[in-house]
Amino acid sequence: MEIFSTGFNYKTAPVEIREKLAITESNYQSILEKLNSLDNVYEICVISTCNRVEFYGVFDGDESLKYEILKVLSQYSSIPINILEKHVFFYTGRDAIRHIFRVSSSLDSMVIGEPQIVCQFKESFSLAKEYKAVRHILTRLFDKALNVSKKIRTSTGISKKAVSISYAAALLARKIFGDLKDKSVLVIGAGEMAELAAKHLSSMGVKHIFVSNRTFERAVELAEKVNGSAIRFDKILEFLPEVDIVIVSTGATQPILKKEDIKKAVKNKREPLFIIDISVPRNVEDDVNKIEGVYLYNIDDLKSIVNSNIEERKIEAQRAELIVEDEVEKFIKWLNTQKVNPLITQIRDYADQLREKQLERLFKQIPYLTEKEKENIDLAFRSLINKLLHRPTMYIKDKASKEGNDLYIKIIEEMFSSKWDLRNKKQEKESVRED
Structure with missing residues (x-):
């Protein structure tokens, strides 16, 4: 394996x-x-x-x-x-x-x-x-x-x-605008990455943060954490003219922001709109970039920012x-030691078989032993076997843990193979003669 x-x-x-x-x-x-x-x-x-x-x-x-x-x-x-x-x-x-x-x-x-x-x-x-x-x-x-x-x-x-994709998104926003104190942000989504982005932007001093999510209660929770405002999910397009930056991070499997919808929403907007989509799958249509005054970045566009912030690491x-x-x-x-576990089990099984045979023979010779005495003798045999096998077991595991020691393992495997049980071979020969 x-x-x-x-x-x-x-x-x-x-x-x-x-x-x-x-x-x-x-x-x-x-x-x-x-x-x-x-x-x-x-x-x-x-x-x-x-x-x-x-x-x-x-x-x-x-x-x-x-x-x-x-x-x-x-x-x-x-x-x-x-x-x-x-x-x-x-x-x-x-x-x-x-x-x-x-x-x-x-x-x-x-x-x-x-x-x-x-x-x-x-x-x-x-x-x-x-x-x-x-x-x-x-x-x-x-x-x-x-x-x-x-x-x-x-x-x-x-x-x-600490830096992250969310932090890189916030850094991109600051790189674009320089000072963020008079800029408003709309965060779409309320998951972990959206929350991190909102917190980073808040720490950078943005003017106001709006939060929208399909589950309005979650939008309210996140908005409270960043002293922002929650808006209904169906009101997103109405708010686009009011913000400068949109961070999109949802679990949607299809685009939630489409070119034609955004084009109508920002028709009379004078200032540019920057959309940073950090969702996978992407939540914003590629063609949005073709709208005049709208600039779209996705998660792969953040690579250069990320790379510039990890030099010190x-x-x-x-x-x-x-x-x-x-x-x-x-x-x-x-x-590697796991690979020899079956071999170690095989050796211990062999020792247990010998123990059982010897005990059976011994107990027949001294039938007057009590059950407690038999149990003590059995425990003594088990203890002796464990002590005898401890060193060989450690040896096998040590050899297995190091590369190039396959030969040692093969020799031990062969040593405990049934083909070296001479008593069984003798019995097999005698059985053939009788036939």
Whole structure:
């Protein structure tokens, strides 16, 4: 069995591909079950965020799995397999483990050090666990990944001066206008990213923040947090002439702001309108950019801003990468020791069979023993076996944890193979003679 990680992220696939692949809460179970039912998959977990749709799991080592996963995703997204193949990555073994640790530690995020990925990572694992798609190895892997993330955040400065896509959106607004104190903002959405954007803009001193959401109560809650005003979702277009900046971050799967609607709404607006769409799938039609005086930015446009704000984290990120490499090695060693568990079980089973035979013979010779005395003798035998097997067990695990020691394991496997049981061979020969 081997660990794999595969999928699409902001490095490998443009937003047009990612938004079609985005897995929502409503279809998560269906996708997970289809992937988990593939013949060569033993465990699997799905993580879907605005910047990535990735799959982590345990498989039998047959790399045809990549094609099988692409078939499922092609049916789901209606994107031809040959297009998906151009943008998919597929890692196995050490590379897969390293990638998973880097993702959980936000070293692979568009904004290095952003904290949201930890929550998304935990939620993805919880869902996979709920649907019984993860077991021993992935549980251990995810626990380790979260420990690595915590270790990096506490021992490096990677998460200092926090930046995120939401913060990058706020920075873009400030870059466009300079001073924001006389600017009004409309935030559409009341989720985590929308809330972060609103809070960042509030801290930058914007004149006023309007918040709109399909669930009006949530808009009211967020508006209160940033001393803003909540507006009804069906009144958004009426408010566009009143604001300078629109931040869009909702879970809608179709555009909620369309070219013709916006064009009518801002027909008499004198000042320019800047719309920053940080939703995936995108919530604003591309053609909106063609409207005079309206400027549209999407999540991929934020990359340059993000890159300019992570320079000071690069040194800390290098330290974090060293931690990742160290933890990858530790996990590889643990994983290798798991491969010899059946061998250790085989040896212990063999010892138990001998113990049972010897006890049976002994108890026949001294039938007057009480049950308590028999139990004490059995415990003494078990203790002796455990002490005798402790050192060989540690030796086997040590050899398994290091690469290039396959020969040692094979010798031990053969040593405890039934073909070396000379008594059985003798009995087999005698049986042949009688026939």
